[in-house]
Amino acid sequence: MSRFAGREGPIRLGMVGGGQGAMIGAVHRTAARLDGGYELVAGALSSTPQKAQASGQEIGLQSDRIYDDFTQMAERESQRSDGIEAVAIVTPNHLHLPAAQAFLKRGIHVICDKPLTGTMADATEMQAAVKESDALFILTHTYAGYPLVREAAERVARGDLGDIRLVQVEYAQDWLSQKPDPDNKQASWRTDPARSGIGGAISDIGTHAWHLLCHITGLQPEALAADLQSFVPDRQLDDNAHVMLRFAGGARGTLWCSQVAAGQENNLRIRIFGTKAGLEWAQENPNRLILSPLGEPARLITTASPATGENARRLTRVPPGHPEGYFEAFANLYCEAEIAIRAHRTGAALPEGVQFPTLADGMSGMRFVQACVQSSNANSAWVTL
Amino acid sequence: MSRFAGREGPIRLGMVGGGQGAMIGAVHRTAARLDGGYELVAGALSSTPQKAQASGQEIGLQSDRIYDDFTQMAERESQRSDGIEAVAIVTPNHLHLPAAQAFLKRGIHVICDKPLTGTMADATEMQAAVKESDALFILTHTYAGYPLVREAAERVARGDLGDIRLVQVEYAQDWLSQKPDPDNKQASWRTDPARSGIGGAISDIGTHAWHLLCHITGLQPEALAADLQSFVPDRQLDDNAHVMLRFAGGARGTLWCSQVAAGQENNLRIRIFGTKAGLEWAQENPNRLILSPLGEPARLITTASPATGENARRLTRVPPGHPEGYFEAFANLYCEAEIAIRAHRTGAALPEGVQFPTLADGMSGMRFVQACVQSSNANSAWVTL
Amino acid sequence: MSRFAGREGPIRLGMVGGGQGAMIGAVHRTAARLDGGYELVAGALSSTPQKAQASGQEIGLQSDRIYDDFTQMAERESQRSDGIEAVAIVTPNHLHLPAAQAFLKRGIHVICDKPLTGTMADATEMQAAVKESDALFILTHTYAGYPLVREAAERVARGDLGDIRLVQVEYAQDWLSQKPDPDNKQASWRTDPARSGIGGAISDIGTHAWHLLCHITGLQPEALAADLQSFVPDRQLDDNAHVMLRFAGGARGTLWCSQVAAGQENNLRIRIFGTKAGLEWAQENPNRLILSPLGEPARLITTASPATGENARRLTRVPPGHPEGYFEAFANLYCEAEIAIRAHRTGAALPEGVQFPTLADGMSGMRFVQACVQSSNANSAWVTL
Amino acid sequence: MSRFAGREGPIRLGMVGGGQGAMIGAVHRTAARLDGGYELVAGALSSTPQKAQASGQEIGLQSDRIYDDFTQMAERESQRSDGIEAVAIVTPNHLHLPAAQAFLKRGIHVICDKPLTGTMADATEMQAAVKESDALFILTHTYAGYPLVREAAERVARGDLGDIRLVQVEYAQDWLSQKPDPDNKQASWRTDPARSGIGGAISDIGTHAWHLLCHITGLQPEALAADLQSFVPDRQLDDNAHVMLRFAGGARGTLWCSQVAAGQENNLRIRIFGTKAGLEWAQENPNRLILSPLGEPARLITTASPATGENARRLTRVPPGHPEGYFEAFANLYCEAEIAIRAHRTGAALPEGVQFPTLADGMSGMRFVQACVQSSNANSAWVTL
Secondary structure (H helix, E strand, O other), X not given: OOOOOOOOOOEEEEEEOOOOOOOHHHHHHHXXXXXXXXXXXXXXOOOOHHHHHHHHHHOOOOHHHEOOOHHHHHHHHHXXXXXXXXXEEOOOHHHHHHXXXXXXXXXXXXXXXXXOOOOHHHHHHHHHHHHHOOOOEEEOOHHHHOHHHHHHHHHHHOOOOOOEEEEEEEEEOOOOOOOOOOOOHHHHHHOOHHHHOOOOHHHHOHHHHHHHHHHHHOOOEEEEEEEEEOOOOOOOOOOEEEEEEEEHHHOEEEEEEEOOOOOOOOEEEEEEEEOOEEEEEEXXXXXXXXXXXXXOOEEEXXXXXXXXXXXXXXXXXXXXXXXXXXXXXXXXHHHHHHHHHHHHHHOOOOOOOOXXXXXXXHHHHXXXXXXXXXXXXXOOOOEEO | OOOOOOOOOOEEEEEEOOOOOOOHHHHHHHHHHHOOXXXXXXXXXXXXXXXXXXXXXXXXXXXXXXXXOHHHHHHHHHHOOOOOOEEEEOOOHHHHHHHHXXXXXXXXXXXXXXXXXXXXXXXXXXXXXXXXXXXXXXXOOHHHHOHHHHHHHHHHHOOOOOOEEEEEEEEEOOOOOOOOOOOOHHHHHHOOHHHHOOOOHHHHOHHHHHHHHHHHHOOOEEEEEEEEEOOOOOOOOOOEEEEEEEEHXXXXXXXXXXXXXXXXXXXXXXXXXXXXXXXXXXXXXXXEEEEEEOOOOEEEEEOOOOOOOHHHHHOOOOOOOOOOOHHHHHHHHHHHHHHHHHHHHHOOOOOOOOOOOOHHHHHHHHHHHXXXXXXXXOOOOOEEO | OOXXXXXXXXXXXXXXXXXXXXXXXXHHHHHHHHOOOEEEEEEEOOOOHHHHHHHHHHOOOOHHHEOOOHHHHHHHHHHOOOOOOEEEEOOXXXXXXXXXXXXXXXXXXXXXXXXXXXXXXXXXXXHHHHHHOOOOEEEEOHHHHOHHHHHHHHHHHOOXXXXXXXXXXXXXXXXXXXXXXXXXXXHHHXXXXXXXXXXXXXXXXXXXXHHHHHHHHOOOEEEEEEEEEOXXXXXXOOOEEEEEEEXXXXXXXXXXXXXXXXXXXXXXXXXXXXXXXXXXXXXXXXXXXXXXXXXXXXXXXXXXXXXXXXXXXXXXXXXXXXXXXXXXXXXXXXXXXXXXXXXXXXXXXXXXXOOXXXXXXXHHHHHHHXXXXXXXXXXXXXXXX | OOOOOOOOOOEEEEEEOOOOOOOHHHHHHHHHHHOOOEEEEEEEOOOOHHHHHHHHHXXXXXXXXXXXOHHHHHHHHHHXXXXXXXXXXXXXXXXXXXXXXXXHOOOOEEEEOOOOOOOHHHHHHHHHHHHHOOOXXXXXXXXXXXXXXXXXXXXXXXXXXXOEEEEEEEEEOOOOOOOOOOOOHHHHHHOOHHHHOOOOHHHHOHHHHHHHHHHHHOOOEEEEEEEEEOOOOOOOOOOEEEEEEEEXXXXXXXXEEEOOOOOOOOEXXXXXXXXXXXXXXXXXXXXXXXXXXXXXXEEEEEOOOOOOOHHHHHOOOOOOOOOOOHHHHHHHHHHHHHHHHHHHHHOOOOOOOOOOOOHHHHHHHHHXXXXXXHHHHOOOOOEEX
């Protein structure tokens, strides 16, 4: 029986990272708030104590629950009877592990931004920390929260596509096309090996693409051959990657990710081709799934429409034609996590269909990044996964 | 000086309507919650007291702030020191007036769903009620909350299009294509003159299209000629309308709205043509505005991109390519209202750029509906607006 | 038995109009040539004899078959044993009638550009001339030649859409947005009542939209209410038109045509909504037909794909995904005409499925134009068709 | 001075291949006919003499110019005073070389379908044959004939994109997704190494994609790493290929071609990203080029619009919005060839801007295919080009 067994009402949430100048922290807060399932009550929002204070006040935290660092927060919150039940970790990658460890060992659930960590060594430690803890670990691969991504996964699983032959996934942006302004906090840490880890674009967005591919297709990766580049002068990490993929059973694929593709905003897109049908989904137009049965007209399956299954529809809030987007997808992860956290209180089983990316997905992503770097360093030799 | 002058923190909000089986109430709650600016603390969620109770409990209201009816709620909340500062009215149209009156006369701001009322008589009384009250009146023409709608309005205002010649606006749905299930609450009241008022589709979605047109173009309507139809047998109100429009200065346009257009989900779309350029926006793909300068390639202006002005960007939360949708647009109205409500406390001026649909827009909408009905009854004769 | 009964090989074709500075004449020549069914052997290409000579030489006609005017051409060609069997009339509207008369009365088939004539009086005479002649009369409503337009018509006819409720058709261009250069021959005659006739845009492109609507839906028009405008100063004919439509059986629709819609190139588009499904086709993307059964995902039906019927596939030349366009559609009309002309030689019946716009379509178009002008002059009063 | 120096009128054309059951031969005939520049007068349309006869009669050739084989045709035509000046070779790949040799050595220009040959050995011989002949050699990489492809190439060349970093090109079809019917002549020879050569999809459509990439970007290829697959059981040649590309100067790219991608019809698509802008074009929607300057809205450049340069506009026949497609692109190659053939008669220089794929492009394509096969056989090792 969890020590949160008697709790009622919104889940009390803390946050590590996400202070002034951050981006994804505010997204997590909005996502957590959207459906009313969480209440943000504590934060260690910056590694600079002064900034942590200012940031905490700005978002309206009580002064005694604004912490200088995550260790302090983990200690004190775990001692309060009204302490946080879950924490969102939204720091640069290198802090995912120590922050998660601090909360996991105190039984506080962790909702961690992707990628799992910056390095494989950290990932291995994270794996151990999760294993040793009773608490839940949720990894926010946002795009898995889109209803039509879930619909796609279900359709693949039930055989609508036949046997999968090919998967083409890509994630293209252009916001790092030039040497970034040093004041751009988002750009700075993502291009710094000390904070981002072994990968640049391949880690930051490549792991999203990888997760989407694995999540929808269920394919078992076998090997990859990668060619990573840094196009912007003096950049220390990759800003573009081409990857060829081989899966168990003979399926093949490619993954392209880029942060220097002029004109591409946030173009995550997947196409899957099976013996019976093709399937296509793109994040920038997320309320449409195109299913193309071989020899028949393509079908446009829309969010919330009768053509979608129960699991996809469970994750929508409005009738067809009312576009849901990035925040709703993100909030869906928080909703699924909420159900899991509530079930965890009493040890109840997770209701059928509830799902979210977890440690295993994070480990898969890290193995993917490592293999890409390794292959690219070996002149694109195939690396077994 | 408002009696809410000393207030801090989220705005305390009440709700009338939006109980079990309702749709738009939940949308209002989510929109109010999304950015953390409001706290829903009281409700008269149904005209059936038992249902009002159950609904209030379901969404977690304190039992002493779940009311049997809006009159009771208005009285008691206005007497509490922590009473609501604003109320969202999300009932069928015929209740907009009495509910609004109850709160306006007690100085509680009203956030009212559209259309303003069901009848012109009610609208006139609403106008008086708003005039007599010091409180604010906000009408939730959702689509005005989309950043690119604001961008469009700014571009028209600053002359990017030259003089406007033509406007084509349409709002097409198909969910009332057949005789609805009597248990479908949404369909029932919208097709019932006693609750919907004098218009069917023309009132329910035609007013949205009309507001969008007026909001973006700033054109002064002069006259209209309308042909309204009821395609579904035994339907008492229009489910489709064709309207030709004339504006001051010679501009012309058409408005089409339908709830029986098979395959159309929620297709609100506007095209504007001026002497210098054309402009196009569609609600189902709301993060893209197409500007077509005469003789030059069309430009795709995207949400949050550098091409957008300050006012549009102020209403976005994430970088380009992360789709925002219906809820974010709706939340933007709540954000603008929040700024106005806070300014109202001390009598401060509204910051530049803050705007939301208000009584004048509601009156314009009602005159539009009335003129359509009148024209259609007169075999589409032109009716002056 | 026709006097062309013994003929073999390509059909010998003459042309009236289409000289230097013309546009549609070259299109007809290309369309006639595309599938090898015709040989252009004679021409009266301009009303200015000198220009007629120069134009004829330019396109490689034999000098003795370059004529000063169509009367001369009709006389001499009808006397030659190798004389033309058909003539393409591609002049401004006011010459359609006299040119057609000259050939029809000599038993030479007429392939006439649209609209039928410039005025209703001319149309009535044309009707008589066709009636009195044994020769065929083909009107080139180009867009009827698109395979997916034929597919659409078949699907409507066999009931895929159920009973039609609504039709929205539009044809928008922007090339007459400004006062045209006087040297622009295309613009000059189209904006000149003496050559264009009673209508401007409504005649030039409105009749195309009207034909498309009638051809696909098969609906019987009952009445229309129109509002015609001339936006460009000093323009004598309409350059924009809004039309509301009523059909037998209760179906309704709108037609919008414009030559002053900035950013619109040649946007002819139709949407049809029935009790069972909706249908959409657009000329600028002509190889895709969208069918939306009520409550089911929309289907993308592509040119030459297995989803198309025999009649549509008969009009395509390449496998799916190889775009066919304007010339191929135009050539399809010439192909159908060729089949009819060959059948006419021996009095054989037209093979099933062969069809093309003819005098009846032209008369329908002229009645449409006249009714629009009449309605607009009567402040948009409904005019019975 | 060419022996065709005195010729006038349409160019007399012969054809090798393209008999009954063929596909691309009819396309060549239509393309040659579209603008009136050629007259097809002779043919050896099949390697089966009987079929050659029947096919020749079917398309209306004079009986004395229907030949049993291409050797006979080359001999006899070269002896006629009115003999062919050019020949279109539209056979399976293995016959390109011997057929071309027969005509080249007699000074007859060759218009040859792609790929250049089936094997590298043949390609080398073809190179010699072209070198030894005074005649022209034109390779029909159709897609180079699209006006907007030319526009793209010009814009890249003049620096609109800055330095190119990335190129993603793909050509996906699904028509070989299953074991083909043995009667399907198109499928049979393309999947037969004896007739297709060393490559399957990589040769048939991969070379198109490769040419498009090279033509538009002008990049110098350095190396490639390829993974070729045969998904359909018992297929002897590749039906899908993933290729990673490296270019001189550091640009990188990928090429994907497939004939087993369910739902893809003829999806040739290229995206190019430079330091200043991105560019996108897709064959199935060929009248639109998307240019995305970094930090600015994307521009939609349409065929025949004022935004296009002289060279692109020279290749269009109608105003904007009148879709031109596959046949017009193909005809543009024939038009360019016609200009070159006429210039060749007198030794005149080719007018500026006239261009078409030639032997060098064919050799580049063959080296590409060979390198792909070699790399794939070496487990995707990088192969220098």
